[in-house]
Amino acid sequence: MSEALLVVDDLSVAYGATPAVEAVSLELAPGRCLGIIGESGAGKTQAFLAMMGLLPAQARVAGRARLAGVDLLGPDAMALRGQRIAMIFQDPMTSLTPHMRIGDQVAEPLVTHRGMSWNDARAHAAVLLDQVRMNDVPRRVRQYPHELSGGMRQRAMIAMALACDPKLLIADEPTTALDVSVQAQILALLRQLVAERGMALAVVTHDMGVIAALADDVIVMRQGRVVERGPVERILAAPEHEYTRSLLVATPRVDTPGAGFAGGADHGVTVKPLAVRDLRIFHRLRGGWLRRSRELRAVDGVSLELAAGEALGIVGESGCGKSTLTRALLRLGPVTGGEIVWLGRAIQDLEGEALRSLRAGMQIVFQDPFASLDPTMSVADIVAEPLRALRPAMSPAQRSAAVIDMLESVGLGAEFAQRRSRELSGGQCQRVAIARAMVLEPRLLVCDEVVSALDVSIQAQLLALFEAIKRTHGTSIVFVSHNLAVVRRLCERVLVMYLGRVVEEGPTEEVFRAPRHPYTRMLLESVPLLDPRRERARLATLTVQGETPSAVDRPSGCAFRTRCPAAQATCAAMRPEPEIVADSHQVACLRWRQI
C-alpha cells in the first residue's frame, strides 16, 4: 500500500457539551476507496464536513487532519478545498444552482481555481461531462438543472467535483436519492473514475450495498465513534463487532427468500376483499398559450386482486404511478376510470357519508413519518382520532384504553401518549402512524414507502411489526416500495409497475427467482449485493442503462422498449397485454417467450 494521502488523527467535533464525533482516526491512500457506514446520528457526515471546513461556526473541532502533508484544519486549508479535495452531496437538485446552465456550473470552478478563460473552461467542461458518461453533451451544457433527471444531475455534480482534478473525492450518500437502476449506473461510474484517475474516494453512506460496491476498506461508526474497521471482504463476511453484525442482519437482502414466503395466507376459495379492474388515473396538464394541454397517464389500466391476510408488494421506480395508485385505492385521490371493488361493492364513485363509513376498513401509513402526524396534537389524540370519527359510541374512557393498548402493541409505552411528534424519532413517529391506522382494526392496510426514510435497524423492527399485524389480525397489506429487498422479505405477491402499467405480477418467490419481464430483470440486477466480489463483477458488466422517461412522453407500444435490451420493431407498434406465464404469474411483454 502506497503512502497515505489523507491522514486523520484523533478528530473530534462537538457542539457545546454534545460530542458529534469522538476521536476518529483514519488513513486513505491514492486509488483506494474508504467506506464509512453508520446510521443517522453516527457522526459520519460531520467528520468529513470538518475536513472540508464546512461545519457551522459553533462547532468545535479538535485533532489533526492532513492531506498530502497540509493541515486541513489550519489556515492553509482554504487553498486545498475545491482543488485537491472535492465533495459530492446526496441531493443533486439542491446542490446545483437553479438559474445556471449545466455547462457554466461545471466551468465555474475551472475559472475560479485554475484561472481559465470562460471559453476554455466551457470546452473543458464538455470534456468532463463526457467523462462522467453524460449522454448528448452538446445539448446538456445548455440546459438548466431542472431539465435534467436525477441521475444526470448527479453526473453533473460529479463532473463539477472532478473539474480541478482533486486528489480526494468525498461522496456523501451519493446514490441515496436515486432510483435503483440509476444508482447502479452511478456506482459503476464512481468505480471507473477511481481506477482511471487514481483518486482517493471516501464514501459516506448508510447502505451496506454501496459499501459492498465501492469500498476497499470500511469504517463502521456509531454515535460518533468508530466501532470497527477493516477490509471490506472481512467486514461483510466476518464482522467482529456486535453492531456491525446487527447492521448486516437488519439489511434486507434481495437474494434471499423472505419470511412472507414461508407463512402465506390461507386463501381457500373465499372472495377477495379488494379487486381493482382496469383502473385509470389521468391528469390533465394545462397547456400555455398556443400549447396543447396534455394528458399525464399516471395509472393506465391497472388490475389487481388482494386476498385476506395477504401482503401485496407494489414495486417500481419513481414516477411509475405506485403512489397515485395507492391513494386512489383509499379514494384519497381522483379516479378517471375503471373499478375499485371493496368487499363486493364498487367504491370508485362513492361520496360523502357512504364513503366515510367505508374508511374504517381501509387505512394508510405514509412515507414521511413527520409530515403524517399533526405537529399540534399529542400522540394520544392522533391515535384516538379515527375512533372519535368512526366509533362515536365509544366512551372517552374506552377510547383512551384502546389507544394505550394500541400504542403498546406497536411497541410504544403509555409514557408516549402525551408527547408530540417533534419529540419523537422517525421510527417512533412511524409507529404512531401505524397505531393510528390499526386502531380501527382495518381489513386493508396500505403502506406507502413506510420504511424508506428510516435506518436499517428501525426498518427491520417495523417489518417485524407488519409481519405480526398480518399474522395476528389477518389484515391484508398493500406494500408500496422501491426497495425490492424489503418487498421480498414481507410480501407473498408482487406487482411490478413501469410508467403507469403493470409489467409483471406473481408470487414473490417466483418473480424474484425467475423474472420474466426485462424490466423486472433490470430492477433485480440493479440492487447491490452484499458480497463485494460478486457486486464488483456485477458493476463491471452492468447492462442497465437509461432512466425512466416522463409519463407525458410515454413511448408508443411497450413503454419499456426504449431501455429494453431485447426490444424489436414490434415492441413500438403493439401494446403488450398481460399473459399468463404460470399459475397466477402474469407478464406484459411481447417477447417474454423468446428472452
Place this chain on the structure above:
Amino acid sequence: MVLGVLTALALLAPWITPYSHDYLDWQHLASPPTLDGSHWLGTDRLGRDLFARSMQAMRVSLLIGVLAALVSVCIGVAWGATAGYVGGRVDAAMMRFVDIVYALPYVFIVIILSTLFARGSIAALFIAIGAVGWLTMARIVRGQTLSLRRREFIDAAIASGVRTPQILWRHIVPNVAGAVIAYATLTIPQMILFESFLSFLGLGVQEPFASLGSLINEGAQEMESSAWMLLVPATLLTVLLVAFNLLGDGLRATLESRDE
C-alpha cells in the same frame, strides 16, 4: 411591557385621577402640564383634564383595535381556511370576492358607512374597520392552508373518516394559529391608526368621548399656543403603535423559529 403599563393605566385611570374625562374645570382653562398635583398633563380649551381624557381615549383606541382585530381574525380564518381547504372553484370564487373588496376604495366606504349610521356609534366603527381588516388575514390563512393541505397528516385524517369541518377545526386552525396570532398583533396598530384617522377627520368617536385621533385633531388646532394638547395624545399613539408592532414582530420571530 410598555404595552402592559399603558393598558393598565388606561383601564385604571378613573381611579388614579380625581377628574373624569368630561369634567370642566373653569379655574384651569388650557393650563400647561404641572407637577403640583392638580392637572399632570394640563387641560384643554374647555378645562378638561388631559390625562383623564387621554386615558379614556386610549381605552377607546385599544378596544377598537383589539375588537376589530378579533373580528378580522374570525372572518379571515374561517374564509381563508375554507377557501384553501376546499379548493377548486369555491376557492376561486371566494378569493375573487376578496380581490373585489380589496379593490374598493375602502376609506370612502368606511366614511360613508360611518356617516350613514348614527355619527359616533362605536358599533358602526367596529363593523366598518373589521370588515376591511379581514381581507389580508383571509389571504394569509388561505396560503398556509394550501401548504398544509398537501401534508400527509391531512390525508391521514381523511382516511380516518374525519369530517371536513372537523379537519378544518382540529388540524388546519391549530396549525395556522401561529401565523394568525402574529399577524393579528400587527393588525391591531393598523386598526388603531385607522380609527384615529377617522376620528381625526371627525367621523369617529364623538364628544364628550374622545379617541386619540380626535384628541390629536383638537390639539392640532391649538398647536401654536398650547403644544402639549397635541404632544400628549400624539406621543401616546406613537408609543402604543410601536409597542404593538414590536410585539407582533417578536411573536412572529418566536413562532417561526419554533417551526424550524
